[in-house]
Amino acid sequence: MTDHYDVAIVGGGPAGQAAALTLDDLKLKTVVIDEQPQAGGQILRQPPQSFRIPGWMEDRTYAPLVELLRRFEARTSIHWIGSHSVIGLRREPDGLFALTICSPDGLRSITAARVLIAAGCQDLAVPLPGWTLPGVYSAGGMQALLKAQRIVPGEQIVLAGTHPLQLLIAAQLVEAGGGVAAVLFSQPHGTMLKAGIRNSLRAFDRLSTAFPAVRALATLRKHGVKVLYNAPIQAICGTDRVAAVQHSGGEIACDAVGLCYGFVSQSSLPRMMSAKMRRAGPAGGWATLCDEWMQSSIQGLYVAGETTGVAGANAALASGNIAGFGIGAELGAISRDEAARRVARHRANRRSLLRFARLLDEIADPRPFFPALRDDTLVCRCEDVAFAQIGPVLDGRSANAVKLVTRCGMGLCQGRNCEPTLLRLLDNPNDPGFTARFPARPVPISDLAT
Amino acid sequence: MMRLDHGIERGRRIQIILDGERVDVFEGETLAAAMIEQSSAFRRDSNGMARGMFCNMGTCGECTVTLLPGGQRVRACLVPAQVGMDVTRD
Structure with missing residues (x-):
């Protein structure tokens, strides 16, 4: 027996929560599926329910998101399926969407009249010599250890990259x-300032969003943490674990490294459905194109949040509201005119947040600063494919062809880490990247056979 | 590695089996968190190099472990530690 819903939402972050609450208000039967046990997304990655953490995420920056999360969790009429990955999405002959979801207990199917993909983003993986040493993490992963597990993965941590978020994480x-x-x-300090000043007019209405970085700098100063500019990381040293980083101005001893070059959208499910994509911002990755109601090029398949291009949690929240009303109108739960009235403020809010996101993209642009690869630097972490194996076979080939020749992109992450690097090396703006295939996450063949 | 303790109540202490050894962990923390408290190195790659967790959000697969006796391959960063779990990194 397959469970059926009016709307299935993939992702329980701010976009998914906002859409689910809107759809539930409109009396549509809604399910939210997430790989995490609890809702929140990466921005509010929740600690285990057995933990008590006074003051968790109480910084005022997070207040609207925490308020949304509490409302979402209190709404028992929304069906929550945590600890499950959506590994397949397809359209049935009757027009319904079928989702294959999986957990350690096996696979099952659900169907839905409409689907919203709000699957968030991941850190851009940037290869450099030594980046596979134990103790090197994506900065977002390091932050999630702190937020949700209350673990600090080192006593002398270095954060390195181009994205200002690393200031907040360090603080x-x-x-x-x-x-x-x-x-x-x-990047030099001046580059960041210039981008800020050049864009100060369009960012003016969002200055408050920049305040956390200013406060973080003050915190770091108080704790005597060095913040160096024009100091690109070149290599990470160590034998069995991280011992130091080398940057252009010297070496710093450390026991953990967080790499912070920006973020790329999770795009496997829209690509599996052949939705129209665009190359996303300077960090790389693929954003799903959508209309003013957040509907993708596939009728009935909606997208919200970072899936449409990385713009931050507040923009995700706004787009989730828009998608909720868009789906509600398409399913006849609200008139299109009334829906348009209700989304007007969310659209205005999102537009202004997107302007700020573009400013942040410009400040954090990693392109001039990707570290030089050595022959033995692994580009594909899963299949241990080094730059020396990839460099000689790039000429005239597509990403898919390089994958077949070298196994780059064939491992457990299914190319999520290496695809941006490979596309950068190929330097062909028309390369569509790896073909997205079922299953979107690794799954035992025994589960598929039953 | 450092589990912060200031003002924080964790779940109860439980034991899991990690690569055949009994290990004290907190109920509900992720297997990856419990493993990282032991060592940041989780495995050796095909070149014999030590490797650890990278993304901590279910994307990279670097923390994949096997649950015994069923043999399920799971991403340790997504799975909460529970009483009686038997985990192997091979």
Whole structure:
């Protein structure tokens, strides 16, 4: 027996929560599926229910998101399926969408009249010599350890990259009692300032969003944490684990590294459905194209949040509201005119947040600062494919062809880490990247056979 | 590695089996968190190099472990530790 819903939402972050609440208000039967046990997304990655953490995410930056999360969790009429991955999405002959979902207990199917993909983003994986040493994490992963597990993965941590978020993460680490050795920005301070000033008019209405970075800098100063600019990380050293980082101005001893070059959309499900995509911002990755109601090029398949291009949690929240009303109108639960009235403020809010996101993209642009690869630097972490194996076979080939020749992209992450690097090396703006195939996450063949 | 303790109540102490050894962990923390407290190195790659977790959000697969006796392959960063779990990194 397959469970059926009016709407299935993939992703329980701000976009998914906002859409689900809107759809539930409109009396549509809605399910939200997420890989995490609890809702929140990465921005509010929740601690286990057995933990008590006074003051969790109480910084006022997060207040609207925490309020949304509490409302979502209190709404028992929304069906929540946590700890499940959506590994397949297809359209049935009767027009319904069929989703294959999986957990350690096996696979099952659900169907839905409409689907909203709000699957978030991941850190852009940037290869450099030594980046596969234990103790090197994506900065977002390091932050999630702190937020949800209350673990600081080192006593002398270095954050390095181009994205200003690393200031916030460093500040959160030291405020929690962790030790941060340094924050290294690849770009000169002047580059960041200039981008800020050039865009100050369009960012003016969102200055408050920039305040957390200013406060983070003050926190780091108070704790004596070095923040270096024009100090691109070049290599990470160590034998069995991280011991130091080399940057253009010297070496810093450390026991953990967080790499912070920006974020790319999770795109496997829309690509599996052949929705129209665009190359996303300077960090790379693929954003799903959509109309003013967040409907993708596939009728009935909606997208919201970072799936449409990385723009932050508040923009995700706004787009989730828009998608909720868009789906509600398409299913006849609200008139199109009334829906348009209700989304007007969310659209205005999203537009202004997108302007700020573009400014942040410009400040954090990693392109001039990607570290040089050595022959033995692994580009594909899953299949241990080094740059020396990839470099000689690039000429005239597509990403798919390089994958077949080298196994780059064939491993457990299914190319999520190496695809942006490979596309950068190929430098062909028309390359569509790896073909997205079922299953979107690795799954035992025994589960598929039953 | 450092489990912060200031003002935080974790779940109850339980034991799981990790690569055949009994290990004290907190109920509900992720297997990856419990593993990282032991060592940031989780496995050796095909070149014999030590490797650890990378993304901590279910994307990279670097923390994939096997649950015994069923043999399910799971991403340790997504799975909460529960009493009696038997986990192997091979």
